Amino acid sequence: MINYIIRRTLLAIPLLFGITVVSFIIMQLAPGDPTALMIDPMIKKEDLEAYKEMYGLNDPIYVQYFTWLGNMLQGNFGESLIRQGTSVSELIFARLPNTLLLMVVSTIIAFLISIPLGILSATKQNKLSDYVITIISFLGVATPNFWFGLVLIMVFSVHLGWFPTGGVETLGSSFSILDRIHHLILPAFVLATADMAGLTRYTRSNMIEVLRQDYIRTARAKGFKQNKVIYKHGLKNALIPVITIFGLMLPSFIGGSVVVEKIFTWPGIGLLFFDAAFQRDYPVLMAITVIGSALVVLGNLIADILYAVFDPRIEY
Numbered sequence: 001m002i003n004y005i006i007r008r009t010l011l012a013i014p015l016l017f018g019i020t021v022v023s024f025i026i027m028q029l030a031p032g033d034p035t036a037l038m039i040d041p042m043i044k045k046e047d048l049e050a051y052k053e054m055y056g057l058n059d060p061i062y063v064q065y066f067t068w069l070g071n072m073l074q075g076n077f078g079e080s081l082i083r084q085g086t087s088v089s090e091l092i093f094a095r096l097p098n099t100l101l102l103m104v105v106s107t108i109i110a111f112l113i114s115i116p117l118g119i120l121s122a123t124k125q126n127k128l129s130d131y132v133i134t135i136i137s138f139l140g141v142a143t144p145n146f147w148f149g150l151v152l153i154m155v156f157s158v159h160l161g162w163f164p165t166g167g168v169e170t171l172g173s174s175f176s177i178l179d180r181i182h183h184l185i186l187p188a189f190v191l192a193t194a195d196m197a198g199l200t201r202y203t204r205s206n207m208i209e210v211l212r213q214d215y216i217r218t219a220r221a222k223g224f225k226q227n228k229v230i231y232k233h234g235l236k237n238a239l240i241p242v243i244t245i246f247g248l249m250l251p252s253f254i255g256g257s258v259v260v261e262k263i264f265t266w267p268g269i270g271l272l273f274f275d276a277a278f279q280r281d282y283p284v285l286m287a288i289t290v291i292g293s294a295l296v297v298l299g300n301l302i303a304d305i306l307y308a309v310f311d312p313r314i315e316y
Contacts, residue, residue, distance in 0.1 A: 119207055276288070
């Protein structure tokens with residue numbers, strides 16, 4: 001197992017390098033100029049060129065990339081082009097706790113709802129409850145996060161007034177856990193929706209497969225109660241593939257949080273990435289891209305490790 005982890009980690013290095021090259025080139029070739037948003041349009045041309053020279057924006061793309069890469073390998077992601085004097089690391093670490101909170105809560109919601117629904121759907125196969133859960137799951141997969149989030153804001157925030165329309169806390173109020181939870185409910189539920197739908201379908205299909213195994217028939221033949229057969233003998237094996245999906249869900253939260261955080265103005269990494277993309281803030285974009293790419297590699301590695309931990313038949 002240790003050798004496998006080391007090999008996968010070493011193979012990830014050229015992969016991450018290739019991702020940074022492609023991402024940097026695409027960002028540089030995209031239309032737009034960060035100086036248009038951070039410089040007075042009436043500035044003299046000489047002063048503008050001096051500013052670009054100071055930040056290396058006049059250098060060829062490959063020079064800019066290797067300068068960035070050298071700094072990144074030393075743990076320095078540079079300074080934001082828009083928020084002058086503020087380091088990228090400072091911006092990310094300031095937003096990271098909010099994104100982690102949103103990710104953890106949405107993951108818990110997804111598992112707590114999807115697994116019982118998947119078990120119910122499998123045990124009631126081809127019955128009304130199974131059809132209802134299946135339809136809801138397909139709707140969850142097909143419904144875009146941004147549309148679902150806007151609908152929830154319209155219904156529960158605008159019309160009913162039960163939840164705030166956005167933000168992480170009530171402006172002007174002192175810190176309160178209940179206030180944070182009040183702001184967290186809607187964005188966490190929206191972020192969890194797509195994962196709930198997929199996890200429900202995975203749980204259902206795996207549970208149906210497990211319930212057809214010989215040891216389940218043997219347990220039933222011995223006179224065990226249905227709940228004991230399902231939850232003690234069947235659930236553990238049915239959840240092995242589902243648990244490994246957790247590792248693959250890890251990078252998806254960064255991508256999904258971009259939309260959700262923007263809709264609910266949740267001050268996390270996703271919202272920071274969204275704003276940086278429109279402002280052409282290259283250092284911030286590259287830093288978050290590297291983090292997201294590393295999460296993809298880490299997520300796949302965690303999935304493989306979890307599969308071996310929960311299924312002794314797997315050897316590396």
